[in-house]
Amino acid sequence: MNYLDTGKRDASQTLTHWFLDVLTEDVSALRMQTGYFRFGATRALMPLLARVGAQDIQTHILIGSNDSDTLHSDVARLFTKLEMPRDSAKLGIVQFTNALFHHKVYHVTRVDGSQAAFIGSANFTEAAISGGNVEAGVALDTLEGDSVEVLTQIAQAIDHWFTGEGIQGVHLVTGLDDIDALLENGVLAKQRAIREPRTQAIARQPGAQPGARRAKLIVLPPWPDDEPEEVGDEDAALDLDEPEQEAPAAVIVAAEPEPAGAHAVIPAPAPLPALGVDNSDDDFGLSIEKRPGFPAHILFEPGALVPTRGWTALSGAKLKAPYVGLIMKLTRDSARHFEGGTGTANISIPVAVAETFRFGVFPRSGRPRAEFSLRLRFHSAALRVEQSCETNVMAYGVLPADTGHGDLRMVLPAAVRKVAEEIEKNDLQLPKNGDIILMEWPNEEFDHFRITFLEPGCAEHAKAVLAYEQAIQSNRLMGGSCGLEKGISPDW
Numbered sequence: 001m002n003y004l005d006t007g008k009r010d011a012s013q014t015l016t017h018w019f020l021d022v023l024t025e026d027v028s029a030l031r032m033q034t035g036y037f038r039f040g041a042t043r044a045l046m047p048l049l050a051r052v053g054a055q056d057i058q059t060h061i062l063i064g065s066n067d068s069d070t071l072h073s074d075v076a077r078l079f080t081k082l083e084m085p086r087d088s089a090k091l092g093i094v095q096f097t098n099a100l101f102h103h104k105v106y107h108v109t110r111v112d113g114s115q116a117a118f119i120g121s122a123n124f125t126e127a128a129i130s131g132g133n134v135e136a137g138v139a140l141d142t143l144e145g146d147s148v149e150v151l152t153q154i155a156q157a158i159d160h161w162f163t164g165e166g167i168q169g170v171h172l173v174t175g176l177d178d179i180d181a182l183l184e185n186g187v188l189a190k191q192r193a194i195r196e197p198r199t200q201a202i203a204r205q206p207g208a209q210p211g212a213r214r215a216k217l218i219v220l221p222p223w224p225d226d227e228p229e230e231v232g233d234e235d236a237a238l239d240l241d242e243p244e245q246e247a248p249a250a251v252i253v254a255a256e257p258e259p260a261g262a263h264a265v266i267p268a269p270a271p272l273p274a275l276g277v278d279n280s281d282d283d284f285g286l287s288i289e290k291r292p293g294f295p296a297h298i299l300f301e302p303g304a305l306v307p308t309r310g311w312t313a314l315s316g317a318k319l320k321a322p323y324v325g326l327i328m329k330l331t332r333d334s335a336r337h338f339e340g341g342t343g344t345a346n347i348s349i350p351v352a353v354a355e356t357f358r359f360g361v362f363p364r365s366g367r368p369r370a371e372f373s374l375r376l377r378f379h380s381a382a383l384r385v386e387q388s389c390e391t392n393v394m395a396y397g398v399l400p401a402d403t404g405h406g407d408l409r410m411v412l413p414a415a416v417r418k419v420a421e422e423i424e425k426n427d428l429q430l431p432k433n434g435d436i437i438l439m440e441w442p443n444e445e446f447d448h449f450r451i452t453f454l455e456p457g458c459a460e461h462a463k464a465v466l467a468y469e470q471a472i473q474s475n476r477l478m479g480g481s482c483g484l485e486k487g488i489s490p491d492w
Contacts, residue, residue: 001146002139004120006131012457015106015122015129016044018139020465022108022116023048024329024434025480029058029109031158034124035102037063039074041126042081047472053083058109060090062161062170063124064101065187072183072190076176084173090162091173095187101169104128104137107154112332115151116141143433272471272485275326275352275478277317286316288358294398295406297354298368304360307392310447313370315358323483325440325450326350327468330433331480337416338430345416347439349393349408350479356441357393357408368395373448378419378431379490380455385422389415391449407479410449419453428455436464438489452489463488 004013011017023030023045030048042049052059059082063070075093082089094101104124107117120137122128128135140146140154161170171182182188289302299315301308319325328347330338336345359368374391377384391413397406423430431437431453440450454461464484471482 001144003136004118004139005136007134007136009131010457011131014131015118015120015135015137016131018106018118019044019129020047020469021434022141024110025051026110026112026331026433027057027108028111029060029155031060031105031107031109031155032124033062033101033103033105033158033161035064035066035100035104036123036125036128037070037074037078038125039071039077041124041129042078044129047469049081050472050475052081052089053086056086056088058088060158060162062092062094062101062103062158064103065093065095065182065189066100066102068095068186068189070188072179072188075173075182075188076179079173079176079179085175092161093171093173093182093187094161094169095171096169105154105158107151107158109155114142115148115155116143117151117154119154271474272322272476272483273320274476275323275350275481275483276320277353277355278320286312286314286358288315294368297351298359298395298398298406299355299357300359300361300368305363306360307362307369307371308358308360309371310373311442313358313360313372313393314442314447315356317355319353319356319441319483322485324443324486325438325484325489326353326481327464327471327484327488328437328439328481329468330431330435330437332433334412335431335433335435337412337414338420338432345412345414346409347412348479348481349410350481351406351408352478354395354408359395362394366399368398369393372442374413375448375450375492376416376419376453377451377492378423378453378455379458379460380428381458383423383426383428383455385419387415387419389413412451436461436468438464438484440484440489450489450492460488460490 004015004018006013024047027048030045048057051057061078061082063075063078070093075091079091082091084091104122105117105119106124107115109115117140118137119140120135122133122135122137127133140151142148142151161167162172171178171187173179173182179188183190287302288299289304290296291298291300294300301312307313326349331348334345334347336343357370359370361367362369369392371390371392374389375386376389377386391411393408393410395406395408420430435456436454438452438454440452442448452460454464467485467488468477468482471477476482
């Protein structure tokens with residue numbers, strides 16, 4: 001259990017940051033109930049929304065329309081983004097004539113059955129989730145030892161609204177016609193009522209002094225498509241619970257405190273290529289062999305019957321410029337040694353970069369295998385730990401008798417536990433499932449791989465998270481990884 005409070009002026013305390021942490025590829029269900037709703041806040045859910053339809057991810061969402069303040073257009077846009085109608089997707093609008101629907105509860109379920117939730121003061125609006133407002137809440141996660149029973153109760157409480165068992169005040173949305181009907185019945189609004197911000201009303205009082213202004217901690221990214229960011233005149237679109245906030249088209253970044261009246265806009269980045277290799281057709285540094293029965297991207301040292309190693313395990317093909325490696329996230333598999341687990345930990349490498357390897361053969365199984373030295377390190381503002389060890393990359397699902405999809409796996413050796421020991425000695429948080437890591441490829445200077453674990457909150461971590469989210473927005477994520485550019489990884 002963790003207490004989060006944006007009064008600390010720390011972007012990691014925001015609801016947006018919580019979403020970035022939990023909305024991994026392992027999430028199979030999202031449940032939400034919020035008293036106030038702005039469509040612009042859904043940009044924090046882009047990693048999930050990009051796959052809700054294709055993977056048929058369960059989404060149960062309840063939205064309050066207190067004083068008929070929720071926009072018809074916002075609900076319609078959400079319905080579309082959720083790729084509804086779907087049997088696994090449910091959307092409800094809640095309204096009472098004598099009470100507010102005031103929940104602020106967010107819950108995820110992962111494919112392994114584990115659960116996480118955020119319960120606090122933050123509505124699902126840009127001002128609330130980005131640290132523009134001062135919000136607080138408690139984050140729970142069964143992976144961190146929190147009660148399975150309590151997390152299950154949270155999910156069941158949200159689901160109960162959709163059962164129809166004596167439930168009043170909820171309007172189920174199964175099609176765009178339902179949303180139109182809610183507009184006609186006065187449950188939804190065509191535009192929000194114009195209200196004077198409370199701060200302006202105070203400022204007009206005799207003897208009033210200029211009040212403090214608060215800058216956002218996180219700025220949400222723009223949609224990668226042509227989705228408009230706002231509808232109507234948002235300067236006049238206020239509600240009782242959420243003060244008006246500026247919402248520039250920008251990418252996710254921790255915001256520095258701004259002078260009064262200042263407004264920083266960070267433009268969207270220039271387009272970058274997808275992962276792949278340069279000179280992958282025939283311009284290889286060493287002779288290669290393509291063997292019958294194996295995919296064309298699996299390259300071998302001619303005649304090799306044992307694993308290749310170091311320089312000989314590299315074909316000479318380079319990662320596509322400007323990339324020098326990969327940015328990826330730890331999974332439950334690759335993080336197992338930090339969590340005291342046993343067995344072999346593997347890191348999945350995208351097939352798109354397979355042609356950088358020149359494999360030999362592992363005699364025991366006949367699988368393509370390349371062996372390398374490996375340098376591991378943990379990097380934070382206060383601590384740097386390094387460890388040298390050995391690793392290998394093996395291709396799976398490529399033998400004629402294999403079933404399933406082909407993939408590449410790099411062993412993350414148990415030597416990582418020595419790094420973990422030093423982290424714990426210094427009372428720092430161990431890397432965990434979902435954390436960003438950097439993998440640097442061998443190059444002209446060195447023949448080994450380098451992996452960096454970054455402490456959340458350090459400057460390099462912020463750069464890596466930003467690059468990863470930009471890759472998601474532009475559909476450049478492959479196998480959970482994106483390209484690592486120069487200047488993100490700290491100097492060794």
